[in-house]
Amino acid sequence: MSGAYWQQGIETIRRESLEAEQLELINRSLQNARRSPFYAARYREPGAGILKSLRDLESLPFTTKDDLRRSFPYGFLAVELGEVVRLHSSSGTTGNPTVVYHTREDIEAWSNLVARCMYMVGVRREDVFQNMMGYGLFTGGIGFHYGAEKLGVMTIPIGPGNSERQIWFLKEFGVTVIHILPNYALRLYTHLESLGIDPRRHLRLRVAFIGAEPHSEEIRQKIEGFYGLKAYNSYGLSEMCGPGVAFECPQQQGMHLWEDQFYPEIIDPQSGRVLPEGEEGELVLTTLRRQAMPLIRYRTRDLTRLLPGPCPCGRSHRRIDRIKGRSDDMLIINGVNLFPIQVEKTLMKIPEVGSNYRIEIHEENYMDRLTVKVEVNPEVFQGTLAELERLQETAAERLRAETGVRPVVKLVESSSLPVCEGKAQRVFDYRKDAPAGGQGRGHQGGAR
Amino acid sequence: MGTQLSVFVENRPGKLEAIAKALAERKVNIRGISVASAGEYGVVKIIADDPNLAYELLRESGFTVSRRSIVIVLIEDLPGSLYKLLETLSGRRVNIEDCYGIVLEEGKKAAMVLEVEKYPEAERVLQQGGYKVLTDREIHSI
Numbered sequence: 001m002s003g004a005y006w007q008q009g010i011e012t013i014r015r016e017s018l019e020a021e022q023l024e025l026i027n028r029s030l031q032n033a034r035r036s037p038f039y040a041a042r043y044r045e046p047g048a049g050i051l052k053s054l055r056d057l058e059s060l061p062f063t064t065k066d067d068l069r070r071s072f073p074y075g076f077l078a079v080e081l082g083e084v085v086r087l088h089s090s091s092g093t094t095g096n097p098t099v100v101y102h103t104r105e106d107i108e109a110w111s112n113l114v115a116r117c118m119y120m121v122g123v124r125r126e127d128v129f130q131n132m133m134g135y136g137l138f139t140g141g142i143g144f145h146y147g148a149e150k151l152g153v154m155t156i157p158i159g160p161g162n163s164e165r166q167i168w169f170l171k172e173f174g175v176t177v178i179h180i181l182p183n184y185a186l187r188l189y190t191h192l193e194s195l196g197i198d199p200r201r202h203l204r205l206r207v208a209f210i211g212a213e214p215h216s217e218e219i220r221q222k223i224e225g226f227y228g229l230k231a232y233n234s235y236g237l238s239e240m241c242g243p244g245v246a247f248e249c250p251q252q253q254g255m256h257l258w259e260d261q262f263y264p265e266i267i268d269p270q271s272g273r274v275l276p277e278g279e280e281g282e283l284v285l286t287t288l289r290r291q292a293m294p295l296i297r298y299r300t301r302d303l304t305r306l307l308p309g310p311c312p313c314g315r316s317h318r319r320i321d322r323i324k325g326r327s328d329d330m331l332i333i334n335g336v337n338l339f340p341i342q343v344e345k346t347l348m349k350i351p352e353v354g355s356n357y358r359i360e361i362h363e364e365n366y367m368d369r370l371t372v373k374v375e376v377n378p379e380v381f382q383g384t385l386a387e388l389e390r391l392q393e394t395a396a397e398r399l400r401a402e403t404g405v406r407p408v409v410k411l412v413e414s415s416s417l418p419v420c421e422g423k424a425q426r427v428f429d430y431r432k433d434a435p436a437g438g439q440g441r442g443h444q445g446g447a448r
Numbered sequence: 449m450g451t452q453l454s455v456f457v458e459n460r461p462g463k464l465e466a467i468a469k470a471l472a473e474r475k476v477n478i479r480g481i482s483v484a485s486a487g488e489y490g491v492v493k494i495i496a497d498d499p500n501l502a503y504e505l506l507r508e509s510g511f512t513v514s515r516r517s518i519v520i521v522l523i524e525d526l527p528g529s530l531y532k533l534l535e536t537l538s539g540r541r542v543n544i545e546d547c548y549g550i551v552l553e554e555g556k557k558a559a560m561v562l563e564v565e566k567y568p569e570a571e572r573v574l575q576q577g578g579y580k581v582l583t584d585r586e587i588h589s590i
Contacts, residue, residue, distance in 0.1 A: 376456050376512050377512075378507070378511075378512040378513070381454075381456055381512050381513070381514045382454075382514055382516070383452075383453075383454025383456075383491065383493075383513075383514035383515070383516040384454070384491065384516075384545070384546075384563075385484045385485075385486055385490070385491050386545075388456065388486065388489065388491070389486060410488060411456075411458075411488070411489050412458055413456065413457065413458055413510075413511070413512055414510070414512060415510040416458060
């Protein structure tokens with residue numbers, strides 16, 4: 001570990017060497033993948049799927065989230081269950097969650113990756129790191145925790161919430177590095193202000209990791225200005241590991257995607273065609289070293305582009321742009337991933353609810369607010385206020401249990417919600433930074 | 449026992465008007481009305497002279513409406529008569545979920561509309577207490 005690089009050789013490797021290595025690793029990954037039921041069925045012939053060049057990868061089919069769901073629980077497992085030391089899962093039980101398995105080596109590789117990222121932006125053993133992200137099945141908290149410990153920095157596994165306590169720790173232990181939701185960073189700042197604490201003068205913060213939810217350049221700069229620190233964007237997904245897939249370097253011009261671990265492609269989400277470097281499309285990733293659950297050409301549904309040209313930092317791994325949006329209808333509410341289908345399936349199980357519903361997302365005081373408008377089913381309505389209040393409570397609680405987000409449930413009459421022809425538009429995202437594009441997204445900033 | 453119409457409405461201007469209009473157009477007479485509100489929405493409760501017609505009309509107009517059983521009991525329109533009625537009911541542990549009153553003949557007769565937990569029991573208690581509980585036909589022509 002010399003200078004700015006955690007692993008100088010890997011991080012600055014020449015492109016030709018990297019690409020040769022990638023071809024070898026993809027072929028090995030394909031071989032490993034065949035040990036899982038899903039890929040065994042897909043690549044039946046023994047000689048099939050040996051690539052002679054990286055371009056040959058384009059001839060292989062994609063893997064989708066639906067594939068993962070349908071193969072629940074062990075369809076993608078490529079090792080003996082006894083080798084698995086960790087399981088991470090998406091929330092919800094509606095239509096099978098997405099489960100990802102890790103061997104000890106997988107965890108080691110992931111931790112090392114995050115350590116590499118943290119080291120890249122200047123975190124050192126002498127720092128103090130407050131991890132203000134959720135632990136549990138969510139990979140964000142634990143992923144950074146393991147990376148921080150690997151790096152050797154003192155880690156405070158405080159998790160989210162309870163601003164008073166967060167501030168107490170920040171002060172008492174001279175915390176220099178934080179991992180935090182960007183909107184929470186802004187809310188926390190107003191809290192600090194009200195306590196008369198100026199982070200620039202009274203705290204020792206130097207670095208913030210704010211990649212857990214999409215945010216604009218303006219938000220990043222606001223956070224940097226308020227706290228007097230550098231705030232770094234990053235990208236990850238639990239299907240690959242979690243955080244650490246791509247990370248900004250001190251240049252803050254795009255996120256280096258670690259090509260010794262993942263092979264990126266950008267495709268046209270409609271046709272599946274691989275797009276040339278620089279064009280925006282959907283990011284597809286192939287794992288190069290994962291043991292428990294290799295994934296070949298996994299469609300992330302995230303829209304971005306590969307930034308052409310070298311980065312002044314000297315790292316040869318290509319950079320991806322800030323994520324522009326999704327090619328599906330997934331929403332991110334206060335850092336939590338949520339699919340409208342989860343809302344729909346939950347509501348359908350409640351007989352007192354009609355078939356029409358509407359999802360609205362607003363932003364208030366740097367907090368995402370989810371509202372679900374639910375139709376009272378005229379056929380089941382018994383005529384009491386008590387049942388309506390119970391319905392509201394039941395719907396809110398079940399939605400929270402399924403999605404991890406507790407919405408405000410508004411009961412509406414069946415005539416209130418507009419009837420749409422064809423595919424109904426269910427989601428109306430009124431947030432300022434709502435990314436455009438994707439099916440079923442509402443108009444930005446305006447009601448219909 | 450009688451029938452009350454319960455209509456679920458969002459708390460927005462024009463709802464009561466629309467309900468009244470739908471009934472007026474077909475000459476349904478509203479004998480009693482009350483609103484139970486929970487802020488953003490509420491339940492409008494109506495005693496109509498023809499509850500089945502009223503139900504159909506409201507459904508046709510797109511309302512979420514339900515028919516509920518209620519008890520209507522006659523009391524005197526004098527101080528203390530409501531208290532005596534309630535004393536009778538609570539003395540026999542009959543719980544009232546909702547109620548409202550209608551004066552029928554000033555100084556003489558009034559009717560209390562009651563939604564209770566247990567109907568046959570409530571009726572029994574009232575009759576044993578010497579009260580007149582209106583039958584369906586009597587209710588809808590009070």
